[in-house]
Amino acid sequence: MKTSLAVEFQDTRTGEEAEALIGKCVHCGFCNATCPTYxxxxxxxxxxxxxxxxxxQMFEGERQSLDKIQFHLDRCLTCRNCETTCPSGVQYAKILELGRATLSSKTRRGGFETLFRSMIAAMLRQPRFFKLMSTMAGWVKPLAPKIIRKKIPVARKPALDWPDQKSPRTMIALSGCAQGALAPDTNRAAAQVLSRYGISMIEVPAAGCCGAVDLHTTNEHKGIEVARKLIDVWTPHLDGIEAFVMTASGCGVTIREYPHLFRHDSEYLEKATRIAEKTLDLSEIIEREIDGKPKSPDRGKKVAFHAPCTLQHGQKLPGRIEKILEWSGYDVVPVKDGNLCCGSAGTYSLLQPAISSRLRQNKLNALYESAPDLVCTANIGCQMHLSDPGKPVHHWIELLL
Ligand code: SF4
Ligand code: SF4
Structure with missing residues (x-):
């Protein structure tokens, strides 16, 4: 599609990028078939x-209500299923990023919504603060009305230990903003499994959020600032480690796209690119380590795996974890509509609860259709969103212990 840029976007970076990205779309509509909101x-x-x-239309300056555009862009999950489907290779998420940034410079959200978005981001981007809040949430949860009790995330105490073994092969993991408090055993389990292959997995305590939370709440400036802090903390370790290992696919996709995020930042682009190039999802590492090794004996358990969008559509890594689980002796059952989002989508479940809860229910129906013994996933957001009291969703690495 040809975009005739409005005067205000002509000879601007945003205008040029939008024109090139939108230009690849031939308006065929194949992508609608796999879009959860459509x-x-x-x-x-x-x-x-x-x-x-x-x-x-917005970049062409057509008389279109900006509130209407914002309404429909807000309802997008950024799941990127459309990118996987698109035969023309349209980079939808990049168009959306430009669209949302442009809209936020042209419109003002209501006071309550602005405050709510800022509060979510502020709470999540500080791992220590988030841990404190989620610990306190555990105290007040029994007093909360039943309808919201289920939705209050509560910090957990770890049950696993970090392995003692030190190895010359070292990888750095991100403790993450929510994962460190809500699922502290995920990185411990990953460290234990990696230690079997002679890899020491460590965390760098000063490393905070990857920036995803602010990017999700359309605060690009803050997201870049947070990402810069992580780059500053990790850069001194670049030469001494084999990889940055991602145990949450939502963080993984964000860090892998740092070169795009810092494309206009000459000071950070090179460091961001080096970090992105050394970033691997945990499944890529395990797949490499088990390659050629004999399959584990049958464990006699059926497992349903929910593939997060950030893994299958964002990082384009479908099917690996299912293969690893099968190799580990599990019977991995097929999940209907496994390409569809569960409705968690970063902060979406908080900002668009009605659509999110419908997608969640559809996903739970699909996951439990084959009566699996265990359900697992690869991202903390999906894990918390899909878990119910008495029906936990696990991180897949815990199943390899
Ligand atoms: S499938 Fe691709 S080219 Fe076709 S309408 Fe969707 S984004 Fe555009
Ligand atoms: S990112 Fe997901 S919700 Fe948004 S348009 Fe694409 S498929 Fe639909």
Missing amino acids: QLLGDEMDGPRGRIYLMK
């Missing part, structure tokens, strides 16, 4: 083709 809401403007068209 499937659920049935509105062309709640599908990728319609959203791209709305953003094109």
Whole structure:
């Protein structure tokens, strides 16, 4: 599609990038078939083709209500299923990023919404603060109304130990903003499994959030600032380690896309690129280590795996974890519509609770259809979103212990 840029976007970086990205879309609509919000809401403007068209109109300066555009862009999960489907290689998420940034410079959200978004981001981006809040949440949870009790995340105490063994092969993991408090055993389990292959996995205590939370709440400036801090903490370790290992696919996709995030930042681009190049999802490392090794005996357990969008669509790493689980002796059952988002989508479940809860229910129905013994996933957001009292969703690495 040709975009005739409005005067205000001509000869600007944003305008040039938007024109090039939108130009690849041929408006065929194949992507609508796999878009969760289009499937659920049935509105062309709640599908990728319609959203791209709305953003094109905005960059062309057409008289279109900005509130209407924002309404439909806010309902997008950024799941990137449309990118996987698109035969023309349209980078939808990059168009959306430009569209959202442009909109936020042109519109003002209501006071309550602005405050709510800022509070979510402020709480999540500080791992220590988040841990404190989620510990306190555990005290007040029994007093909360039943309807919201289930949704209050509570900090957990770790049950596993870090392995003692030190190895010349070292990898750095991110403790993450929410994962360190809500699922502290995930990185411990990863460290134990990696130690079997002679790899020491460590965390750098000063490393905080990757920036994803602010990027999710359309605060690009803050997201970049937070990402810079992580780059500053990790850069001195670059030469001494084999990889940065990601145990949450949401953080993984964000860090792998640092070169794009810092594309206009000459001071940080090189460091960001080096970090991104050394970043691997945990499944890529385990897959490499088990290659050629004999399969484990049958464990007699059925497992349903929920593939996070940030893993299968964002990082384009589908199918690996299912293979690792099968190699580890599990019977991995097929999950209907496994390409669809569960509705967690970063902060989406808090900002769009109605759509999110419908997607969650659909996902739970699909995951439990084959009566699995265990359900697991690869991202803390999905894990918490899909867990229910008495029906926990595990991180897949815990199943390899
Ligand atoms: S994004 Fe891709 S699949 Fe969707 S309308 Fe454009 S070209 Fe077609
Ligand atoms: S990112 Fe997901 S929700 Fe958004 S348009 Fe693409 S498929 Fe639909």
